[in-house]
Amino acid sequence: MSTSSTTNSQPPHGLLHVGRVGRPHGVRGEMYLDLFSDHPLRTGKGAKLWIAGTWxxxxxxxxxxDRWLINFAGLTDRNLAERLTNSDVYGEPIDDPSVVWVHELIGSVVVDSAGVSHGTCVAVIDNPAHPIMELDSGFLVPTPFIVSNDNGRVVIDAPEGLFDAD
Structure with missing residues (x-):
């Protein structure tokens, strides 16, 4: 069922909040998970998730x-699955240079391709089409405009007029 357990329900340092446990499904311990990412390293067989003090x-x-039906190794009982309902799910950061992670955007300086700074990302707003960066300057920048994200600096290819004041 798990690789280790702790008595503290706080996640170990460095883990990311990656979702929430939904309701159980069936009688064999399957459950629904609402995950923020469908990256195969997060959802595939053998992936490790930390829930309520246990890996x-x-x-x-x-x-x-819009969610995942998951069966965890060793968790074969609906009653055990019910105890985890509504628990937060945590996972290790995934090192994938092709993916932009929210936790890497917040606090980053956002510059256009000419090197002009437009502010610091203070939040990422979930949006049905795609996430939107909220800058401390008040501007909103859709994430598809991101060209690169390295060392606290996000470079964007901003369309003309994106930073024009109303």
Whole structure:
């Protein structure tokens, strides 16, 4: 079921909040997870997730509409699954240079391709089309405009007029 357990329900330092446990499904310990990412390293067989003080290894997973139906190795009882309902889910950061992670954007200086700074990202707003960076200057920048994100500096390819005052 798990690789280790702790008595403290606070996640170990460095883990990212990656989702929340939904309701159990069936009688064999399967449960729904609402995950913020569908990256295969987060959802695939063998992926490790930290829930309520314990590490769990994914045995099986499948996408079910807008969430995941997960079975964890060793968790074979609905009652055990019910105890985890509504728990926060944490995971190790995934090192994938092709993906931009929210925790890497917040606090970063946002500059355009000419090197002009437009502010610091203070939040990332979830949006149905794509996430939007909120800058301390008040501007909102859709994440598809990101060209690169390195060492606290986000370079964007901003369309003309994005930073014009109303």
């Amino acid at each position: 769990y290894d994914i045995a099986t997973s499948k996408k079910s509409t």
